[in-house]
Amino acid sequence: MRVVIMGCGRVGAGLAQTMQAEGHQVTVLDTDAFAFRRLLPNFAGRRLLGSGTDDRILQEAGIGEAEVFVAVASGDNRNILASQKAREIYGVQRVVTRVKDPLRAELFNGLGLRTFSPTKVGIELAHTSIFAEMPEGAPGAGGGAGA
């Protein structure tokens, strides 16, 4: 599949690496060139400097032919704007959006985006970990809400 990922933070870079290893055609966008350092040297996808909310950048990323758009940049509103653009203007079938605010995530889930809230997931994981039966000396679940 052709995949465009907006945001090359830990999540964006990790996802790009995973998808590319699975054989997908991946383009990663970030407004900060320094963010691309998170990609391994063997990453064979495209790195594109610019904002995923900008039509020129989206077009350069080949948004019109993409099957998947993932917005995992830092701001909720930017992610939501870019995702709705991918869906409504460029007709991308599958759009996944990170929205930190759980209520906003819920609202836009109902408005056609596939959203996930790391805040909500983090709370649930932390809560579960507190009450999980732990073998003596074992660390808790490792997946925090790190963005």
Add this chain to the structure above:
Amino acid sequence: MYIIVVGGGNVGYGLALELQQLPDYEVTIVELSSSRANALRDELGEMVVHGDGSEIAFLEGVGASRADLLIAVTADDGANLVTCQVASHWFNVPRVIARVNDPRNELLFRRLGINSIVSASGAVMAQIEATLPEHTLIPLMALESAGLQVVTMRVQEGSAVDGQTLRSLTFPQGVLVTIVIHDGTAATPSGDTVLHHGDEIIAVVPREAEDAVRGMVTSPPVAAEE
């Protein structure tokens, strides 16, 4: 009438000054930056609230569910869009207005059902068009939901419509010529009304017919129409 203005920049501040004058309006200005919010509060008082207008929990706190109108005028299109969507879909605010900073975002805002859009560059363009001597078609008002515009045009000498009766002209589908101003006198036109160069026409025009109509009042008739 309760109005929430999100964004206390120059636009939001100017808006607040205007709205404050109106007797039966209750207005809240929401500003994200605490220093800016404090500065505004010194001048405008308690109507200014510091917070994130795109956050549902915060909007709840400023009474969004009883708001009659929400206006999002920050410099960030993402915030303006999300704020308006939250207001309409979560709080059922009956009317929302969004400022669009990047004109390329206008189409998205429209598709997503934001009833009114204020585009600074669009407004400036309309002003520029109005000052050009060859100005021919100036949008007066947009009827967003129907995709229509109310426009004013001036009939140019030798154009396709100059000297013709309305009945003899074929305007694009959906065009309604509502007022013809001839020698300073406005009249509701009939089929027998003859258009003269220099006349001003007020018409309702579908957005997609704008160029065709502009052509008719400015350019000579196309040969194929003979």
